[in-house]
Amino acid sequence: MCPKVNIDNYERPLLDFSPPKPRLVNIKDKSKINIRYPLIAPFSFAHIFWDSSKKELFYELEEPSLTPAESDYLGQIIIAMRQIINFDEIIEKNLESVLAYIDNMLKLLVAEMGKEISKETYEKFYYYLYREFIGFNEIDSFLKDYFIEDIECNGVGIPLYIVHRVYRNLETNIVFKNIQTLSNFVEKLAQRCGKYVSYASPILDGTLPDGSRVNATYTSDITSRGPTFTIRKFTKKPWTPPQLIAFRTLSPEMLAYLWLLVEYKSNILIAGGTSAGKTTLLNAIAFFIPPEDRVVSIEDTRELNLPRENWIPAVSRGSTTVEGTGEVTLFDLLKSSFRQNPNYVIVGEVRGKEAYVLFQGMASGHSSLSTIHGDSVETVIKRLETPPINLSPTLLNILDSVCVMTHAIVNNEETRKLREIVEIVDVKQDGTALTNTPFVWNSYNNKFYFKHQSKVFEKISHRFGIPMDKLIQEFNIRTKLLYKWYVKGIFDFKKVQELINQYYQEPRKVLTQFGLL
């Protein structure tokens, strides 16, 4: 047993939520991978290694181990704490003061219960209490792992899976063992999203305070395996255009083209399959919006993040009550956005009748940027022309370009590519579309090609009275500039936005700064 000591003398350990990130590389021979990095230092770690029995990579979340006696004691402390305080109410306050509060409560309860604990046990308890009352229990460290993109739970007794930025889909050692714990956890997710789940309204679609997207189902149906949830983590700092060049997602030419299109108020749709990187590209090209212009963005769940002031972000709201009142849809938001007189309207994703309003908006003069599910231009046009969207060919003609994003395996690595940029030249009355494809990515040699002249450039030249050769010159110089930023490693979102804004005001100065003049 541990020596008798006064728990009040133990110093509260520091929880480091952003320990240094390792540099991870994917290697061909996965059986050689064995990596460990801290998540919440000094308590939790990610350990990724090759599981030779399953013949796959495994993600083990390492947390301090508790003896059965410690587990039991901790369980009692948690119950006692729940009875004393309502954590739901204090969660909004400053983290440090809540941590200090938990520490005080822990010390008080241990003293009261009269069972002394060692310093080591005390520190472990403190960590677990943080996780339980402030954090997100079993998955808290996953949420802190910079490399995790998605967290997926498919029910009771099934290991959680994560999507890792470098190693992709990995099984983990975290399992919700009983339905009650999992149901409680889904309720906690709902509550942290400011939403409500119940058996009567069992679908949760929300956003956590850190911006992560949550989808969950709440059920105790025994035939299914109980509640499920997926969390798409919010990359707090959006990826900037030069960063997408670094990822080889697209070419500097493609970006320079999109920059000009955005500047000259074109209408752009980004298409692609699930998690093909549509929203990420949308966010990146939104950096190109001129600083003085007014932007309204409309989303179901908050994903877009723009480092600009002149921006009104709006998020739709599902019904907040059991009766279904209080609902604000994308359609409602879009209609009201026109009254705000925006220069740019960004819609996170179009699915239904809001597409009609979006296209009408394009017709009324401002620029629209949005994403849509569909893996080719043909599918996208079909989707726009058929129910529930039902756009007329005339309205479709307002669209300038469609960017098609795709998943691709290159050199054994999962990547995202801007597969092609297709310009809508003419949609005929029978609904068929004449298109022009200035940019493509060739999967055989992993290169990007600038194939054709751009019809949208011609349109811009016409509409704004800019000679074509001027436009091409600008395209070339911006290509070089974007490439320079990439080479110099200028990725920070504030810095990139600053440079783009500066380029709008004093282009020659920026070009001189980067040796292009």
Ligand SMILES: Nc1ncnc2c1ncn2[C@@H]1O[C@H](COP(=O)(O)OP(=O)(O)OP(=O)(O)O)[C@@H](O)[C@H]1O
């Ligand atoms: N260019 C890229 N390179 C590498 N990873 C990327 C890239 N773009 C996006 N990702 C990663 O892929 C995941 C999905 O990205 P994103 O949300 O942009 O896709 P999406 O197509 O909008 O997905 P959804 O279909 O859910 O709307 C994110 O976790 C993101 O970190």
Ligand SMILES: [Mg+2]
């Ligand atoms: Mg998206």
